[in-house]
Amino acid sequence: MDMPAPDRAVLSKRDVVIRRLQAVLPRGAVIHDPFETRAYECDALTAYRCPPLAVVLPASTDEVAALLKVCHEERVPVVPRGAGTSLAGGALPTADSVIVGLARMNEVLEVDYANRYVRVQAGRTNLSVTEAVEAEGFFFAPDPSSQLACAIGGNIAMNSGGAHCLKYGVTMNNLMGVTMVLMDGSVVEIGGPHLDAAGYDLLGLVCGSEGQLGIVTEATLRILHKPEGARPVLMGFNSSEVAGQCVSDIVRAGVLPVAIEFMDRPCIHATEAFAHAGYPDCEALLIVEVEGSEAEIDEQLGLICQIARRHDPVELRESASAEESARIWLGRKSAFGAMGQMGDYMCLDGTIPVSALPMVLRRIGEMSRKFGLQVGNVFHAGDGNMHPLIIYDANKPGDLELCEQFGAEILKLCVEAGGCLTGEHGVGIEKRDLMVHQFSPADLEIQMAVKDVFDPDWLLNPAKVFPLEASRKRRAA
Amino acid sequence: MIEPRSEVEVAEAVASAKGPLVIQGGGTRSFSDGVAGDVLSVAGLSGLTLYEPGALTLVARAGTTMAEVEETLAAEGQRLPFEPMDHRRLLGTEGEPTIGGVVAANVSGPRRIQAGACRDSLIGVRFVDGRGTILRNGGRVMKNVTGYDLVKLMAGSHGTLGVLTEVAFKVLPVAESVGMVSVEGLPATQAVAAMSRALGSPYEVTGAAHLPSGPDGEPLTMVRVEGFAASVTHRLERLTSVLAEFGPVETDRDPERVSAAWKDLRDVATFAGRAGDVWRISVKPTEGPAVADALPEAEVVFDWGGGLIWALLPEGTDARAALNGRDGHATLVRASSHAKGLPVFHPEPPAVAALSSGLRAKFDPRGVLNPGLMG
Numbered sequence: 001m002d003m004p005a006p007d008r009a010v011l012s013k014r015d016v017v018i019r020r021l022q023a024v025l026p027r028g029a030v031i032h033d034p035f036e037t038r039a040y041e042c043d044a045l046t047a048y049r050c051p052p053l054a055v056v057l058p059a060s061t062d063e064v065a066a067l068l069k070v071c072h073e074e075r076v077p078v079v080p081r082g083a084g085t086s087l088a089g090g091a092l093p094t095a096d097s098v099i100v101g102l103a104r105m106n107e108v109l110e111v112d113y114a115n116r117y118v119r120v121q122a123g124r125t126n127l128s129v130t131e132a133v134e135a136e137g138f139f140f141a142p143d144p145s146s147q148l149a150c151a152i153g154g155n156i157a158m159n160s161g162g163a164h165c166l167k168y169g170v171t172m173n174n175l176m177g178v179t180m181v182l183m184d185g186s187v188v189e190i191g192g193p194h195l196d197a198a199g200y201d202l203l204g205l206v207c208g209s210e211g212q213l214g215i216v217t218e219a220t221l222r223i224l225h226k227p228e229g230a231r232p233v234l235m236g237f238n239s240s241e242v243a244g245q246c247v248s249d250i251v252r253a254g255v256l257p258v259a260i261e262f263m264d265r266p267c268i269h270a271t272e273a274f275a276h277a278g279y280p281d282c283e284a285l286l287i288v289e290v291e292g293s294e295a296e297i298d299e300q301l302g303l304i305c306q307i308a309r310r311h312d313p314v315e316l317r318e319s320a321s322a323e324e325s326a327r328i329w330l331g332r333k334s335a336f337g338a339m340g341q342m343g344d345y346m347c348l349d350g351t352i353p354v355s356a357l358p359m360v361l362r363r364i365g366e367m368s369r370k371f372g373l374q375v376g377n378v379f380h381a382g383d384g385n386m387h388p389l390i391i392y393d394a395n396k397p398g399d400l401e402l403c404e405q406f407g408a409e410i411l412k413l414c415v416e417a418g419g420c421l422t423g424e425h426g427v428g429i430e431k432r433d434l435m436v437h438q439f440s441p442a443d444l445e446i447q448m449a450v451k452d453v454f455d456p457d458w459l460l461n462p463a464k465v466f467p468l469e470a471s472r473k474r475r476a477a
Numbered sequence: 478m479i480e481p482r483s484e485v486e487v488a489e490a491v492a493s494a495k496g497p498l499v500i501q502g503g504g505t506r507s508f509s510d511g512v513a514g515d516v517l518s519v520a521g522l523s524g525l526t527l528y529e530p531g532a533l534t535l536v537a538r539a540g541t542t543m544a545e546v547e548e549t550l551a552a553e554g555q556r557l558p559f560e561p562m563d564h565r566r567l568l569g570t571e572g573e574p575t576i577g578g579v580v581a582a583n584v585s586g587p588r589r590i591q592a593g594a595c596r597d598s599l600i601g602v603r604f605v606d607g608r609g610t611i612l613r614n615g616g617r618v619m620k621n622v623t624g625y626d627l628v629k630l631m632a633g634s635h636g637t638l639g640v641l642t643e644v645a646f647k648v649l650p651v652a653e654s655v656g657m658v659s660v661e662g663l664p665a666t667q668a669v670a671a672m673s674r675a676l677g678s679p680y681e682v683t684g685a686a687h688l689p690s691g692p693d694g695e696p697l698t699m700v701r702v703e704g705f706a707a708s709v710t711h712r713l714e715r716l717t718s719v720l721a722e723f724g725p726v727e728t729d730r731d732p733e734r735v736s737a738a739w740k741d742l743r744d745v746a747t748f749a750g751r752a753g754d755v756w757r758i759s760v761k762p763t764e765g766p767a768v769a770d771a772l773p774e775a776e777v778v779f780d781w782g783g784g785l786i787w788a789l790l791p792e793g794t795d796a797r798a799a800l801n802g803r804d805g806h807a808t809l810v811r812a813s814s815h816a817k818g819l820p821v822f823h824p825e826p827p828a829v830a831a832l833s834s835g836l837r838a839k840f841d842p843r844g845v846l847n848p849g850l851m852g
Contacts, residue, residue, distance in 0.1 A: 113673075113677055114670070114673040114677070114762070114763050115673070115761050115762050115763055115784075116673075116676060116677060137679070138677075158622060159622045159626070161620055165620065169593060169597060170620065170622075172597070172626070172629070173593050173597045186828055187828070188826075188828045188829055188832070189826070189829075190829065192761075192804040192805075193761040193804055194759045194760050194761050194784060194804050194805040194806070195589065195590075195594070195759050195781060195784055195785070196583065196585070196589075196594055196633070196759055197633065197806075198806030198808075198822060198823035198824075198825055199822055199823070199825050199829070199830075199833050199851055199852065200630060200633070200634055200638075200833050200836060200851075201583070201596055201629045201630055201632060201633055201634075202630075202829065202832060202833070203629075204596060204626055204628075204629020204630060204632070205625060205626060205627070205629060205630045207626065207629075208622045208625065208626045209625055209626075225677050225678055225679045226679060227679050228679050247531075248531030248532065249531070251531055251532070251533055251650075252530055252531050252553075252554075252650075253650075254554060254650035254651070254652075254653060254705075255650075256649065256650065292708060293708075293711055295707060295711060296704075296705070296707070296708045296711060299705055299707055299708065300705070351618040351619075351620045351621055352618065353529065353532050353534065353617060353618060354529075354531065354532040355529055355531065355532055380620070383618070383619045383620045384532070384618050384619070384620065385618075385620040418616070418617055418618070419616065419618045419621075420616050420618055420621045420623040421623045422621075422622050422623050423618070423620035423621060423622065424620055424622055425622070426622050427622075427623060427624065431623070435623070435624065438623055438624075439613075439624060440613070442610050442611070442612055443612055443613055443614065443624075444624070446606065446610075446612055446627070446839070446840070447614075447624050447625045447627065449839040449840075450625055450627070450630075450836065450839065451625075452839065453832060453835035453836050453839060454832065454835075465624065465625075
C-alpha cells in the first residue's frame with residue numbers, strides 16, 4: 001500500500017499554516033508538536049502510520065468552517081477523524097495533511113421523543129447517543145462493534161452497520177439530516193427532522209462518502225423505542241452448507257430475526273480457548289436473536305428451532321435466562337479479541353450473496369492452506385457480510401504483505417461471487433487499489449466526478465477510496 | 478417515441494439524441510408532463526433478472542411492471558417493504574406502473590415510517606447517463622459501502638441524472654396478519670400526539686394516519702400493526718392501553734377491511750377525481766397540524782404519524798407558503814392548468830441547489846435528460 005508523496009510546497013509553509021489555524025481557533029485547539037501529533041499517526045488499521053502536519057480539534061460548526069477556509073486557501077489536504085476506529089485506514093494522515101478531529105464536538109443538541117429523533121454533534125460516540133435517550137426507553141439502532149468508542153461522524157462517513165442491521169438497517173437508514181461543512185468553508189444543511197429529500201438524495205450520497213465530500217459536524221438521528229425483550233438461540237452444525245441452508249429457510253419462513261451471526265470452526269476454537277462460552281465443537285455455529293414480548297419471542301424461537309431441527313443440528317440451545325443469553329453472546333462478542341490472542345490479525349469485511357456462503361468458505365479454506373496463514377470467519381449471516389480474520393506475525397518480515405495478498409484474494413472472491421469489497425468498514429486505503437475489481441473505469445469516473453462537485457481541488461481525504469492511479473490527475477491539479 | 482429493447486439500445490438512444498429526451502416508464506406518474514422532447518420509454522426493458530427468496534433479493538429490469546414484481550414476490554410470500562403508491566387513481570392516468578418509475582420517483586407509502594423509503598430498500602442500480610455511458614452502482618447484497626452510494630442518489634432523481642435500466646431490492650416477508658386500532662373524533666394536534674405515542678412505543682407500528690374527515694365524516698386516527706397473528710393481537714392490546722387516554726379505541730382484525738383502508742390511504746383515493754391541485758408535504762410530525770392550519774382552504778390527510786400531509790387545494794394555490802420557515806418540503810403531485818407557474822419540486826436553499834446542479838452537469842453534461850424537471 002502506497003500513499004502519495006507529501007506536497008513539498010505545503011511542508012515548506014508549515015509554520016504559516018499553523019499560525020493561520022491558531023488565529024481562527026481557540027487556544028489549545030491546534031496541535032503541532034511532533035511528539036503530540038504522533039497520537040494521530042494511524043487509526044485502527046495500525047499497519048500504516050504517518051504523523052500529520054498538524055491536528056486541529058474544533059468545538060463547533062463555525063470553527064470547522066473557519067479552519068477549512070484556511071486550509072482551502074493554503075491548499076492543504078485535510079483528513080477528517082472521528083474517534084480513529086476505522087479498520088480501513090479512513091483516517092490515516094499524510095505528512096502534508098491537517099487532521100480535523102471531532103473529539104471536542106460531543107454535545108447532544110436536541111432530543112425530541114414526540115418526533116423520534118436526536119440531534120448531536122458528530123464527535124459524539126455511537127453508544128453515548130443511546131445513553132442520552134435510554135432513560136425514556138429509546139435507542140439509536142446502528143451498533144458497530146466499536147460503538148463504545150466510535151464517533152457518529154465516522155459512522156456517517158463509513159455508513160457503519162452492526163450486528164442488528166438485518167432488522168434495523170445501517171447508519172444510512174437511521175440518518176435523517178446533517179450539517180456539513182464543505183472544503184471551501186461553506187455550510188450546508190441536508191435533510192432534517194422531516195423525511196426524505198425535496199430534490200436529490202444528497203443525504204444518501206454523503207453517508208458513506210468517507211469524509212471526501214465534506215465534514216459532517218451535526219447529525220439528526222432517528223431513535224426508536226427499545227423492544228420489550230430479546231433472546232438468542234445458539235445452534236451448531238456439522239457443515240457450513242447446512243448452516244447456510246438453515247439461515248435461508250429461517251428467512252423464507254417469514255421470521256425476521258434481529259441478528260443472525262455465524263462463526264466457523266477456527267473461530268469457535270479460538271473463542272472457546274479465550275472466553276469459555278461453552279460453544280459446541282462443530283463446523284458452523286449460528287446465533288439467532290429475536291425480539292418482542294415473552295410470548296412473541298417464544299413463538300418466533302419455536303418456529304426457528306423447528307426449522308433448525310430439520311437440519312440435524314449438533315447443538316440447539318435456546319436461552320432460558322438473561323445469564324444464558326449473555327453467555328451465548330459472550331463468545332461472539334469476544335471473537336475478535338480471541339483471534340487477537342493468536343497473533344496480529346487483519347479483519348476483512350466483504351459481503352456475498354448468502355447463497356454463495358458454502359463456496360466462499362471452502363475457497364477461503366483452500367487459500368488459507370496455500371498462503372500458510374490461519375483464518376477464522378465471523379459472519380453477519382442474515383445479510384451476507386463476512387468478517388474473515390487473517391492471523392499473521394507483524395514481526396516476521398514479509399508476513400504483512402502475504403496477509404494483504406491473501407486478503408485481496410478473498411475480497412476478489414467476494415466480488416466474483418456477486419458481492420462487494422466492503423459491507424460496513426469502508427474502502428479507506430485498505431481496499432482502495434482493489435476498487436478496479438468491482439468497478440469499471442466509467443463507474444469509478446462518475447464517482448470521482450461527484451467528488452469534483454463537492455471538493456473541486458481534491459483536498460478532502462484525497463488519497464482514499466479511489467485507486468491512486470485513477471485519481472492521480474485530479475489530486476495533482 | 479423511442480422504445481429501446483435493451484440497455485445497450487438505451488445507451489445508443491441517449492448517445493445519439495440530438496435534443497431533449499423525456500424519460501418514461503409506464504407513464505402513470507406524469508411528473509415529466511411539462512418536459513418537451515422525444516419520449517424515451519424503458520417499458521421494453523422488462524423481466525426479472527434475479528430473485529432469491531432465501532436471500533431476500535430481487536433484481537428487475539427497469540421496465541418490469543409493478544404487477545409482475547408484486548405477483549412474483551407474493552407467490553413466495555414476500556413483498557417490497559416500502560408499500561409504493563399506485564398513482565393511477567389520484568392522477569387519472571392509465572397504463573402499467575413500472576419498477577423503474579417507482580425508483581425514479583422514490584415512491585414510498587404508509588409503511589415508510591417503519592420499513593424505510595424506496596431508497597432504503599434499493600441496493601443496486603444500472604443506468605445510462607446523459608452521455609450514453611452504461612454505469613453500475615451498488616449490487617445485489619444488502620450491505621455494501623464500496624465507493625459512493627449512487628444508488629440513493631438515483632432514487633428520486635426522476636430520470637434527470639440517468640436512465641435506469643435495472644434495479645435491485647432487499648425484499649421482506651409478507652406479514653402473516655394485519656390489524657389496526659383507531660380513535661374517532663380527535664382534532665389534528667391530539668391525533669398527532671396519539672400517533673407519536675404509538676410510534677414511540679415498542680410495538681412496531683407500520684402505519685399511523687389521521688383522516689380529519691373519515692369514512693363516516695368524523696375524524697379518524699388509525700394505527701396499523703403487522704406480524705404473526707398472536708403478535709398482532711398482543712400489540713393491538715398494548716396499543717389500546719397506550720391510546721386509551723385519547724378516547725375509546727376500536728380494534729379491527731378483518732384483513733380485507735384493514736388492507737383496503739390502508740390501500741385507499743396509500744393511493745390518496747379520497748382526492749381522486751376531484752377538482753383542485755394535490756400537494757404532498759413532508760414536515761416534522763408535530764408541526765403537521767400547524768402547517769395544515771395555515772392552509773384553511775385545503776382538505777388534508779395526514780400519514781406518517783403527521784409528518785406527511787396530502788393536501789387538496791384550490792387550483793393555483795401555493796402550499797409552500799404554509800411551511801413558513803419550518804423544516805420540510807412540498808411537492809406538487811397533481812397540478813391543474815392554473816398551477817403551471819408553480820414548481821413541481823420544492824426549491825432548494827442556494828448552497829444545496831448549487832450541489833444539485835453541479836451533480837446534474839456531471840451526469841448529464843449535454844442537458845438531454847428530462848431538462849427543466851427538478852429545477
